[in-house]
Amino acid sequence: MTSADSLRHDLAGLMQRALLPPRFPVRRDLEVESGIGSANTTVSFYDHIWVETQIFAAAAIRVHQTGLDGAWTASGLRQMLRALLTRISDPHAVLATVADLAPQIRFDAALARLDVVSGQVSIATKGEAGARLGDGTEAFDGPSVTPGSILWLTAGEMPGLSDDKVPIEGLEGLVKPALQGSAGVGCAVLYKTAAKSNRSATFVMTNDLAGIPPLLEDIGRFFLRQSLDEEAVAGLDVALDEILTNAVNYGYKDGNAHEILVSLSVESGLLSIEVRDDGGPFDPLSVPEPDLSVEIDDRQIGGLGMHFVRTLLDRVEYKRSNGWNVLLLEKNLPPAGGNAP
Structure with a gap:
């Protein structure tokens, strides 16, 4: 040959x-x-x-x-x-x-x-x-x-x-x-079983930063369909942008196209978001939280994005499952017609 x-x-x-x-x-x-x-x-x-x-x-x-x-x-x-x-x-x-x-x-x-x-x-x-x-x-x-x-x-x-x-x-x-x-x-x-029709959705993007803005727009429309309180979901787009950007930038080294899945559901006053990617194993929660008492110029680089995610959500949990990174986010929602706590 x-x-x-x-x-x-x-x-x-x-x-x-x-x-x-x-x-x-x-x-x-x-x-x-x-x-x-x-x-x-x-x-x-x-x-x-x-x-x-x-x-x-x-x-x-x-x-x-x-x-x-x-x-x-x-x-x-x-x-x-x-x-x-x-x-x-x-x-x-x-x-x-x-x-x-x-x-x-x-x-x-x-x-x-x-x-x-x-x-x-x-x-x-x-x-x-x-x-x-x-x-x-x-x-x-x-x-x-x-x-x-x-x-x-x-x-x-x-x-x-x-x-x-x-x-x-x-x-x-x-x-x-x-x-x-x-x-x-x-x-x-x-x-296996019928999916829930109107209170859940799954959105898919490839591991390309250009796919993040349209995906966030789709998620925003989902929030509107669910009539979610604007204050309750304020900032979630920024948090998801941080998570997806990290997944795209650091998760893939083979040069191939991959899919990142974002699943959302609203049930019993709880918004659940699950972000899945099949990139290399990486627990974003392992990034040390920044020391906010230190002057900005003296702080260690990194950690602010995930600090914002932890602060905004009521629950953030990571696991590695079947070759996928899985990040579970939960946000308590105010009662219909009520105010966020």
Whole structure:
């Protein structure tokens, strides 16, 4: 192998690994487990994104190319699918649009769009691809799935799951055996329970500082929909800006795109905010609090941002879970029509 061939091979491997999304975080409503078959020889990938607050999309894709050319094609296809899924609600129309815009791309695909509140699911497949429930029956487009249902999306040669019951080790215990010796790609989605409809929301941004202002605007609109007292939530945008900026600046060193999730819920006079990122382990609460009694010029650099967060919130807690940094923030809210304490 020449040096040029070696470079192409290495680049193809790096690009194929960059196609894959970060591991799906632990959630009450969904569990996702995906993988590429051990005998797969083409460029294949799986993907999952939140296209709206309560709309989740997942895909299993196999491109009919190999090497660096296949990696280039797959990378463009992934970005195109993501963009279309945020603009077009029907997966059938998404695949049709790809065929119109890029007829030269030959690929197999299974797409699903799930409303985590109603359980309504839309499914589309192309080529050698399938969508089945965990018990092996075909998953049809249109009807709702019930809590406990497993949706198995596949592209290429991929067997069904061995059971429709999740083993004690989780969804991974069903997906891993299916990948052994197979030549395709699979994505399993377990619909665990319906999400709350109007008092909770999840917002997603990539690890790019430019994504912070629009995300904070979305959160501000959520506060307005909940009719939250302005004084009670004053400053939360600044606190979240600090937390998200730290996550983007210090959490990632691989140069790849990652997702940061911000989940909010309002219940029984309590606003809960959970910030998740799959960057390197980092507990922001470990940063020493600044000595405010010292003159500004003599203070140790750092710590003021998290000091503001601690002061503003009633509870701040950190944990490392399943490869994700999880920061839980809680704020007590005044009674409706009352004043903040």
